[in-house]
Amino acid sequence: MSLIKWVDFQILGDERGSLVALETDRAVPFEIKRVYYIYRTAENVSRGFHAHRNLKQVAICVAGRCRMVIDNGYVREDTWLDCPTKGLLIESMVWREMHDFSPDCVLLVLASEHFDESDYIRNYETFLEAATQ
Ligand code: TYD
Numbered sequence: 001m002s003l004i005k006w007v008d009f010q011i012l013g014d015e016r017g018s019l020v021a022l023e024t025d026r027a028v029p030f031e032i033k034r035v036y037y038i039y040r041t042a043e044n045v046s047r048g049f050h051a052h053r054n055l056k057q058v059a060i061c062v063a064g065r066c067r068m069v070i071d072n073g074y075v076r077e078d079t080w081l082d083c084p085t086k087g088l089l090i091e092s093m094v095w096r097e098m099h100d101f102s103p104d105c106v107l108l109v110l111a112s113e114h115f116d117e118s119d120y121i122r123n124y125e126t127f128l129e130a131a132t133q
Contacts, residue, residue, distance in 0.1 A: 041101035058087040064105030071095040073131030
């Protein structure tokens with residue numbers, strides 16, 4: 001079974017353009033406690049390289065594109081994020097890496113928890129041990 005789980009957002013568009021609304025428990029399958037975005041990523045920079053013990057996230061590329069690698073300790077997959085109407089659902093205990101950011105990429109992330117450094121697993125070997133035990 002694929003790790004790639006998309007959430008499709010309804011486009012509230014009219015002749016003026018498009019609008020997407022993101023609401024807890026509607027478009028997004030958890031209570032949104034935090035929103036952050038990554039932008040102006042320098043050339044050839046990759047980010048992420050961690051998993052979260054409890055946190056769930058939905059990542060949406062609202063402009064430009066980047067490539068997301070996700071890995072549950074058994075399976076590693078990658079996909080382009082390049083569509084403002086589709087969010088990638090990243091469950092807890094999934095290793096993620098972001099690569100190949102376009103210069104105009106704005107990656108918006110919705111998170112189920114407030115920021116908590118102790119929820120991060122930043123070492124891949126530690127992640128593998130925890131994910132495959
Ligand atoms: P980090 O999650 O390591 O970024 P990435 O996975 O994209 O490479 O976060 C980078 C820094 O920003 C780190 O010092 C933690 C801090 N940070 C916050 O303070 N709050 C947040 O919500 C996030 C996501 C990061």
